Amino acid sequence: MRVLVTGGVRSGKSHHAEHLLEGEASVTYVAPGPDETEEPDPDWALRLAAHRGRRPAHWTTVETADVATAIQQSAGPVLVDCLGTWLTRTIDQQGLWEAPVDEVTERVREEITRVVAALERDHPVVLVTNEVGLGVVPAHRSGRLFRDLLGETNRQVAAACEQVHLVIAGRVLVL
Numbered sequence: 343m344r345v346l347v348t349g350g351v352r353s354g355k356s357h358h359a360e361h362l363l364e365g366e367a368s369v370t371y372v373a374p375g376p377d378e379t380e381e382p383d384p385d386w387a388l389r390l391a392a393h394r395g396r397r398p399a400h401w402t403t404v405e406t407a408d409v410a411t412a413i414q415q416s417a418g419p420v421l422v423d424c425l426g427t428w429l430t431r432t433i434d435q436q437g438l439w440e441a442p443v444d445e446v447t448e449r450v451r452e453e454i455t456r457v458v459a460a461l462e463r464d465h466p467v468v469l470v471t472n473e474v475g476l477g478v479v480p481a482h483r484s485g486r487l488f489r490d491l492l493g494e495t496n497r498q499v500a501a502a503c504e505q506v507h508l509v510i511a512g513r514v515l516v517l
């Protein structure tokens with residue numbers, strides 16, 4: 343079973359995603375975002391601490407932007423939280439924020455293809471993402487690029503999943 347969980351900030355999407363894997367004997371939690379040494383911001387450290395504190399002790403955390411490889415190398419169920427940070431780090435690591443849009447789009451599409459291919463497996467995968475395209479057009483190029491590419495990421499990953507759940511204000515809508 344593959345499930346994509348989407349929603350806004352603090353919508354409860356991470357809680358919901360974790361709940362979906364409750365009861366699984368071993369879960370690999372893939373965190374594509376920076377840890378507190380890479381992102382020395384007290385607010386980020388608090389967020390990470392809250393997440394780590396509520397994860398079952400028997401879950402294994404893998405901190406990497408290479409989500410495709412992390413999924414492939416995990417023997418059991420996987421939770422990826424989240425594709426928004428994955429996208430940011432993918433663009434960061436390849437130094438693509440200033441590259442022509444066509445080039446960024448092509449490189450990100452290659453990475454999306456790798457992630458989608460990794461979803462072909464026998465164990466469950468739950469992926470969390472963000473719904474960022476419901477507001478106004480961002481004023482900055484980087485915001486527009488992120489919004490467009492995350493929309494594309496979500497659509498392609500959703501196409502490879504059996505279920506997509508939209509979380510708003512803690513309520514879950516199965517799409």
Ligand SMILES: Nc1nc2c(ncn2[C@@H]2O[C@H](COP(=O)(O)OP(=O)(O)OP(=O)(O)O)[C@@H](O)[C@H]2O)c(=O)[nH]1
Nearest residue numbers: 351352353354355356373375376377389393423424
């Ligand atoms: N590097 C790293 N990141 C983590 C770890 N645990 C959680 N995170 C990240 O923390 C972020 C979640 O931050 P939150 O502020 O709770 O997210 P939110 O979107 O505001 O809230 P929800 O809608 O409830 O998910 C995600 O990007 C996770 O990947 C960890 O152990 N290491």
